[in-house]
Amino acid sequence: MFQKLLLFLAIIFPIISFPHAERIFTTPETCAECHGVFYTNWSQSMHSNAAKDPYFLAKLSNEVVVVGSFVEEECAKCHTPTAKLEAKLNRIEAIILRSGFLNKSNELYEFAIDGVSCTLCHQIKKNNFSGNYLIDINYKKPERAIYGPFIPxxxxxxxRNSGYFPTRSENFLKSDLCGNCHVVYTPTIEDGKITKFFAEQTTFLEWKNSIYNPDRPCQSCHMKEESFRISTKPENIFERKAKHHHFLGANVQILKILGDEIGAKRSEAQLKSSAEIKIISVKLKDGEIEILVEIKNNAGHKFPTGFPSRRAIVHVLVEDPEGIIFESGRVMENGKVIGENYPERHYDLITSEDQVQIYESVMMGKDGEYTIDLTKAHGYIKDNRILPKGFTTTLAHPDTIPVGVEDDNFSPGKDRITYLIKKEFKKPLKIRAELLYQPISWPFIEGLENTAEVKEFIKMLENIELTTLISSDEITIN
Ligand code: HEC
Ligand code: HEC
Ligand code: HEC
Ligand code: HEC
Ligand code: HEC
Structure with a gap:
């Protein structure tokens, strides 16, 4: 009798303790048991932090103030994607803040908190931009497929151990998989209604129109290859080449805030490989210095790419024995650039210290002025981010065409700027050029509404260096 009771309990217990045995997703810990390397890598990536990210939470709370809570549904598609789909299946509203997914008592908390996790990417069956990928909801475990790049x-x-069946899908070797979320169309909302969709991020479309398409997909730069055992079970699995899941990016600052020093270091190295600055030539005349500077983009898309608060600044400093003769692009601690009149226009020729080259995209509100509110954007006032190598305007997706750039040498893979300084000088003359990067431009901090999430985020930024040096060049003329 007692044995029968035990048996009964053994059967019924999993059903009681896991009321949603029909879940489409599972938490990454299930996979960590055998795929420890992937799990550790992923944990140090922004994909695992997509929901915890304090910048995301601050911005989300800002958009909620601007247009209302219904926008959370949109952001959930990519930042809390597994919770979003589970909510849809259970007819629960997709809310992230307050009593929503990220509240510890929410039943979807454990899904939401892991951001873009294993069973999300690995169940994408068909691609569609802007988080509209297809995940098959018809099959129940144990018939669910986990897709991957090879025939297992x-x-x-x-x-047996996870209830998922590893299945080959070519999609995993292609950039298209990443395009599901790395092309972002944000709804533009007026009077509570969606009036259009605005191209907030176009990384995949930028890549498509570059020399990296098709032989150098996103995976080739963002997932480094190495030999290791992809699973610790069964024992006879041998070492072979596979791709690390670091998803290397440029988000040094947020990884630091989240206390991930290893991830932050790795990101900094990736960022430093992205672009180069060189002093090409210097011509000296009486009372005149002419400097030609070149910036090269080595990334697989625009530089910078991604979220519209990213930007790169060119800092040029000219000194003679008596001191500084000219300086353009000095960045202050709060991220502002001396001489900058946001949004600073694009330059081919710089002749005074209040002109600064800043590569960035700046969103335009309905009134034609700049806005930092994603849901109020109608287009761009400026997009002079450096094009990837091989970019051709005729083949370009309309949403990737530069804005506000009239400049003959702004070309695929690089840009050149002439600095013409009309001043007396003495030799030796020291000229230094630096390329600086900021993931969060100051208007994106100052313009945030005053919510609890924003206050918390601003406090976190206090001890964080907002600007990173990517590349520099220096010459002395005797
Ligand atoms: C952002 C999407 C994404 C996420 C999240 C993700 N993966 Fe992957 N995974 C990929 C891609 C893409 C590949 C194929 C890379 C290649 O070989 O080019 C892959 C390959 C794999 C492979 C096969 C490796 C090989 O070469 O045979 C395993 C195993 C794997 N992932 C496990 C995991 C686990 C475990 C997690 C969670 C800790 C995870 N993945 C999270 C995208 C993802
Ligand atoms: C009990 C160990 C174990 C667990 C748990 C496990 N896997 Fe696997 N996984 C394997 C083995 C073994 C292979 C096949 C390796 C081979 O055949 O070379 C594999 C293969 C894969 C592949 C490659 C599939 C392909 O066709 O390319 C992916 C992706 C993958 N697993 C993801 C996951 C995810 C996601 C989870 C968590 C839901 C998970 N695994 C849980 C052992 C495990
Ligand atoms: C389900 C949606 C989704 C898919 C699919 C996806 N990503 Fe992401 N990715 C995100 C989100 C969301 C973030 C931003 C997280 C944040 O910053 O809060 C991100 C961030 C990144 C970053 C920036 C990391 C950093 O440190 O700044 C890189 C690089 C990246 N993804 C590469 C890839 C690659 C490569 C693929 C394809 C193999 C891919 N992603 C597929 C949603 C996705
Ligand atoms: C040739 C190498 C290369 C290829 C190919 C490539 N990237 Fe990148 N990517 C980089 C480098 C280097 C950076 C860092 C500099 C930057 O932010 O632009 C970067 C940055 C990023 C970032 C921004 C991270 C941040 O913090 O803002 C995202 C997102 C991203 N890549 C996604 C992708 C996606 C998606 C693809 C494929 C469609 C792709 N990349 C293809 C090299 C590459
Ligand atoms: C289609 C997918 C998608 C949707 C929908 C989406 N995002 Fe993102 N988001 C991304 C990706 C991908 C990145 C990373 C780009 C990069 O690193 O430059 C990102 C980055 C961000 C960042 C920068 C985070 C950081 O650490 O620098 C913020 C803030 C953000 N998103 C806010 C939002 C808000 C608010 C919404 C809803 C209005 C939203 N996102 C909707 C894909 C998406």
């Missing part, structure tokens, strides 16, 4: 031999081991 030991499928049964994984199936």
């Amino acid at each position: 031999m030991y499928s049964i081991e994984m199936y």
